[in-house]
Amino acid sequence: MVTSPARGRWAALLLAGLTPVVAELTLGNPPLRQAWLLLLWTPIYGAGTVLIRELVRRAGRGWYAVLLLGAAYGIVEEGLALQALTSPTLYGVAGWAPRVLGLNSAYTELNIPYHAVFSVALPILLVDLVVPALRHRPYLGRTGLVVAAVVFVLGALLLRWTTAFVDPGYQAPPAALVAFVLVIAALAVLALRVLPRPPNPPAAAPRTAAAPRTVPAPPVIACLAGVAAFGYLGLLFPFGGAHHPAFTRGGWVAVPMAAAALLAVAAGLLLRRWTAHGGWRDRHSLALAGGALVAHTAFGVIANGATTTDRVSLAALGVVMTVLLALLARRTR
Incomplete structure (x- = not known):
């Protein structure tokens, strides 16, 4: 069956819009009276999850790859954009538990798996169930993939810029930023190159x-x-x-x-x-x-x-x- 490009774009837009709703709004962060904040977060959340799905589908990988790239996404957002993983002041999370190697330990343990599951895997799973005919295929062509990547980077920069107003003056140590980039790269290689390919499409019982x-x-x-x-x-x-x-x-x-x-x-x-x-x-x-x-x-x-x-x-x-x-x-x- 030939996939309609318009149908793929619709599915990608659905995923992009659903992601920040699942990850943030349904947790009460922000409250409904401040739902307009999703407009600031949709570029990084929505484009990030669409980008992850496209890369995984093009590489022929499965849910383990989605989760690994979801963890990498969490490091991009929390470590590079918000810099909440290392900030001693943002959200007060440095006081949750002892800091380990400069990281806010409890906040890191909470948020990296959270993003992997609620910001990436569950939105992808839900849209796969809504549009089952496309679940094993990319939604976008090469141009769409490039657009998603550009919007994701711009969304991360936007989030970094807005964070300067709530955590003024803080800049993560260069060593931490380098470490985050290396871990992100390692997770991407592991997800897209090392993990074995599952059956495509997976065999289904009658x-x-x-x-x-x-x-x-x-x-x-x-x-x-x-x-x-x-x-x-x-x-x-x-x-x-x-x-x-x-x-x-x-x-x-x-x-x-x-x-x-x-x-x-x-x-x-x-x-x-x-x-x-x-x-x-x-x-x-x-x-x-x-x-x-x-x-x-x-x-x-x-x-x-x-x-x-x-x-x-x-x-x-x-x-x-x-x-x-x-x-x-x-x-x-």
């Missing part, structure tokens, strides 16, 4: 085949994804008046940080096991995304709602999101 027992039912996957997402955020992001992760103090902050790392590894191993079998279907993918997103917004209501109005509006957005996910589930079935 629709009538029953899912193996090793693949839980979609509601179970949704619940487990929700627990993992809420748990990871709750273990690392101070909320409810806390100044450190999970209401800890001093050296005890290492406990929730280690627990978050173990939770992420356990979730990754389970997901790898489930998706390795022919019983994994689109409805399982949607349950995974839906459970994580609903829990993500529930955490935002608790942790990011500065006022009652903010909490109510975010909860209402969560209801709308749940309805849209349910409609997509009906279409997926």
Whole structure:
């Protein structure tokens, strides 16, 4: 089947617009009353995720490559543009936990995986479910790829410029910037050159085949994804008046940080096991995304709602999101 260029561009625009909504708005950052801020973030978020998807599809790689490039994206945004990974003042994150090698350790552990999952992988997964005919193909031609790359770089520069107003005078050490660039390059090479190619398109079991027992039912996957997402955020992001992760103090902050790392590894191993079998279907993918997103917004209501109005509006957005996910589930079935 020949892919319509217009259809590919529409899918790319959908992905670009959806990414900052998933990554920021549905977490309550910013609150709905400041949703206009998404206009400043869409160039780096939207173009970044579109660029990652295009590179992965052109290289014939799979979800591991998406996650690795998502981590690289997180370093670009948090390390090079915002420079929040090293800043001793921005957002107050330097006080969350002891700094390690000049890095804000808890903030780094929270945000690099967060961007890999919520800023990159989940938006790509959702658009693949909305436009399944294009899921294994690039959306754009070479010109579109170049445009996405240029917009991404300009978006990063825009974010760096605006950060100067909220963190005036700070400039990350040159050694840290060089280290970030080297790690980004290493992740890109690993994702696009070293990782093995999955079957393209992946082999699918017949629709009538029953899912193996090793693949839980979609509601179970949704619940487990929700627990993992809420748990990871709750273990690392101070909320409810806390100044450190999970209401800890001093050296005890290492406990929730280690627990978050173990939770992420356990979730990754389970997901790898489930998706390795022919019983994994689109409805399982949607349950995974839906459970994580609903829990993500529930955490935002608790942790990011500065006022009652903010909490109510975010909860209402969560209801709308749940309805849209349910409609997509009906279409997926």
